Amino acid sequence: EPEVTQTPSHQVTQMGQEVILRCVPISNHLYFYWYRQILGQKVEFLVSFYNNEISEKSEIFDDQFSVERPDGSNFTLKIRSTKLEDSAMYFCASIPEAGASSYEQYFGPGTRLTVT
Amino acid sequence: GESVGLHLPTLSVQEGDNSIINCAYSNSASDYFIWYKQESGKGPQFIIDIRSNMDKRQGQRVTVLLNKTVKHLSLQIAATQPGDSAVYFCAERHNQGGKLIFGQGTELSVKP
Numbered sequence: 001e002p003e004v005t006q007t008p009s010h011q012v013t014q015m016g017q018e019v020i021l022r023c024v025p026i027s028n029h030l031y032f033y034w035y036r037q038i039l040g041q042k043v044e045f046l047v048s049f050y051n052n053e054i055s056e057k058s059e060i061f062d063d064q065f066s067v068e069r070p071d072g073s074n075f076t077l078k079i080r081s082t083k084l085e086d087s088a089m090y091f092c093a094s095i096p097e098a099g100a101s102s103y104e105q106y107f108g109p110g111t112r113l114t115v116t
Numbered sequence: 117g118e119s120v121g122l123h124l125p126t127l128s129v130q131e132g133d134n135s136i137i138n139c140a141y142s143n144s145a146s147d148y149f150i151w152y153k154q155e156s157g158k159g160p161q162f163i164i165d166i167r168s169n170m171d172k173r174q175g176q177r178v179t180v181l182l183n184k185t186v187k188h189l190s191l192q193i194a195a196t197q198p199g200d201s202a203v204y205f206c207a208e209r210h211n212q213g214g215k216l217i218f219g220q221g222t223e224l225s226v227k228p
Contacts, residue, residue: 033215043160043205045215056215091159104150105216107159
């Protein structure tokens with residue numbers, strides 16, 4: 001069964017450093033998302049991406065965040081200058097075309113980001 | 117503002133019993149709802165979904181009920197097994213291709 005993959009599984013970085021989290025969505029999917037989950041809390045939406053542009057973003061997704069789909073397979077989340085409060089699990093998700101019978105978002109296993 | 121919340125943060129059941137996990141949502145414009153299961157250290161795993169034009173949907177050992185009158189969603193797990201132990205999240209979606217808004221999560225613990 002096809003699945004969303006994410007790398008790395010765990011990233012440790014110092015405050016102020018840039019990090020790039022990588023995701024490979026399911027190959028025929030067209031909508032892509034990033035979510036984050038601070039330890040013990042609910043999953044929070046960050047950004048959605050469709051047709052090579054951001055379609056929606058949350059208040060969390062400020063100027064320090066950016067997303068890119070550089071080569072048609074990878075979908076990346078960049079944090080330019082990490083803060084302690086960016087420490088969380090980051091999940092990538094994707095769904096197929098808009099007319100699909102199900103709008104289930106398929107989630108990757110997540111990247112644990114630890115900012116020290 | 118919009119919100120999706122769960123009534124109980126933890127639920128403990130005996131193996132073989134039925135489990136019911138509840139969720140309240142506030143946005144009447146939501147057209148799609150999903151239940152996810154999350155095991156420790158893993159991403160959310162799809163369990164079952166339901167569209168707003170339905171009030172009940174059944175899967176294997178799971179049933180989702182939607183009451184739009186009171187904006188309430190529930191997940192019923194029949195014959196709960198130890199492998200069902202996890203945190204369960206409800207989520208709602210407002211538009212096609214749109215973001216999911218997750219509830220706080222309920223931790224289900226199954227005692228053998």
